[in-house]
Amino acid sequence: MADENISDLIERYLKEILAQNEQVKIRRSEIAGLFDVVPSxxxxxxxxxxxxxxxxIVESKRGGGGxxxxEKVHLLDDIDVLNSLIAAIGNKLSKRDSETIVQTLYNNELINRREVSIILAAIDKDAIDLNSSDLTxxxxxxIMVSILNRLRYER
Amino acid sequence: MADENISDLIERYLKEILAQNEQVKIRRSEIAGLFDVVPSxxxxxxxxxxxxxxxxIVESKRGGGGxxxxEKVHLLDDIDVLNSLIAAIGNKLSKRDSETIVQTLYNNELINRREVSIILAAIDKDAIDLNSSDLTxxxxxxIMVSILNRLRYER
DNA sequence: AATTCTTTGACTAATATTGACTATTATTAT
DNA sequence: ATAATAATAGTCAATATTAGTCAAAGAATT
Structure with a gap:
């Protein structure tokens, strides 16, 4: 929807193939040439x-015929998904990564759309960012206000 | 009616588009240039x-193609409940009061049981309490780990 | 006069693009 | 076989391209 830059176009191109093929195998320089960007x-x-x-999951090989x-992975069961996500989080989490995780939860049908946005509201920057103290x-x-604001509208 | 300042004009401009389009996507510098103001x-x-x-709802992205x-969202009928709850919260909220609010939301059928526990996980003390820095x-x-843990079980 | 709202711009942050350099694997020459 | 060369992909840092923040100055309102 918001494909204004070339990286988004490349992403979409690959995901369109993956929508039908379970895996896609490319030659880096070919795709780079196709979109007229540097290979990196x-x-x-x-x-x-x-x-x-x-x-x-991404695999690659260098050299001739590289x-x-x-590959789009099919995550086995819900607990495994949650365990691996929790393990991957550690003790710091960027906004971008958090959004990716929520998207994954949704893709694996662990949460629905409404829950997506409740969770995003909970971890929204405006909700948890503060400079004063008296923290908790x-x-x-x-966080509560952020969630309430989310509950105001549909979708 | 007589919009005197530029901010009002920009507001009207965007809302005219939104009156027909449900969402509007702009390049900040473009609109700034159009009205001859600084981007900020x-x-x-x-x-x-x-x-x-x-x-x-406003979303944005920086970088190339930013x-x-x-987006205009459909506000719900229970807006008044939410408004007054938000107004009552102020800038501090005890655990007890937060639970009361969640209960109120549930009683008014604004959220279901599952959403209750997601929200409670989000504002759980263990989730948001911390003494070190690097806060956000x-x-x-x-918060994310707390939510994921809550998603492990039903109800 | 005081307060609130608007305008401005310097500085910051996030994301994308590029290219020089490196690493790995395959192929060819000796 | 071994070494040299070619053909790939990977890394990383510099640069480019956006949007965001914040506080100061100016304008409008009370």
Missing amino acids: QINYVINTRFTIQNGY YIRI DIMRAN | QINYVINTRFTIQNGY YIRI DIMRAN
Whole structure:
């Protein structure tokens, strides 16, 4: 929907193939040529959009006949998904990664659309960002307001 | 009616598009150029006139092909309940009061049981309490883990 | 006069793009 | 076989391209 930059176009191109093929095998320079970008931009696209958190496994090989293969993984059961996600989080989590995780939960049908946005509201920057102290109660207020605001509308 | 300042004009411009389009996607500098203002004034207009209270959701992306997207959402009938709850919260909220609010939301059928526990997980003390710094990302991690843990079981 | 709202711009943050350099694997020459 | 070369992909840092924040100055309102 918001494909204004080339990386998004490349992402969409690959995902369209993956929508029908379970896996896609490319020659890096070919795709780079197709979209008229430097080859390393393909790595950028893969590193930012085809991570394991997003549900993709990437394999590659260099040298003659080299390739990059992207495979959409089918996560076994819900607990495994949750365990691996929790393990991957550690003790810091960027906004971007958090959104990726929520998307994965949705893709694996662990949460529905409405729950997606409740969770996003909970971890919204405006909700949890604060510079003053007296932390816990203030944070709770911020998070609660964020959630309430979310509940105002549909979708 | 007689919009005297530029911010009002920009507001009207965007709302005219939204009257027909459900969402509008802009390049900040473009709109700024169109009205001959500094780009950050677009943020001012958005922050003062396209808030969630007014029924708008705003998303943006930086970098090449960046954009700001404003979406008009359908506000629900129970807006008054939510408004008064939000007003009552202020900037601090005890655990007890937060639970009362969640109970109220449930009693008014604004959320279901599952959503109750997702929200309670989000504002759980263990999720949001921390003494170290580097706050936002750490908090987000805590909240996310708390939510994921809650998703492990039913009800 | 005081307060609130608007305008401005310097600085910051996030994301995308590029290219020089490196690493790995395959192929060819000796 | 081994070494040299070719053909790939990977890494990383510099640069480019956007949007966001914040506080100061100016304008309008009370």
